[in-house]
Amino acid sequence: MASTRIPTKYAISFLFFIFLAGYAASAVHWDNPVNKTSPFFPFITTSTSGQEMYDVYCSSCHGKDGRAKTQAARLCTVPPADLSVLALNNHGIYPATRVAEVLRNGTGKTPTGQGYMPVWQPLLQSMNSETLEVTEVRIRNLTDYVKTLQVPPPAPRPRPPMPI
Secondary structure, three states: OOOOOOOHHHHHHHHHHHHHHHHHHHHOOOOOOOOOEOOOOOOOEOOOOHHHHHHHHHHHHHOOOOOOOOHHHHHOOOOOOOHHHOOHHHOOOOOHHHHHHHHHHOOOOOOOOOOOOOOHHHHHHHHOOOOHHHHHHHHHHHHHHHHHOOOOOOOOOOOOOOOO
16 A cells, blocks of 8 residues: 655645644734725725825834934935925925925935835825826825925024114
């Protein structure tokens, strides 16, 4: 009678697969309420709210206040921009067109090292399987939200009195 013994490597692979599948199933919390994140990846939001997208996609590097003073920012090869001073650095005018352009096409710098600014248009479109029109709404809303993070311009300094 011939032996039908299963080779050890197949048995170990099968047990590993069963363990991995069991772990994945146990990590799902079936009783949690439905939220506005994607079921495929917990850091993808289906909301088109500028603030919600900023909180999910941007705040880890740029900070809740846009000042880029986060732990993640310290690990980036290229430091994230301080989004709170975009208007201040642009003669007091918020550069909405430039912000939207960076979200669509990136900074124009070659990604090097870790923590570089991603090109968001294709990411948003593919993560949520959306049309270009919906992705543009997301970019516009995110651009509008970043505008709310701007620090107010400094108060003008009083002029010294003119000598008589």
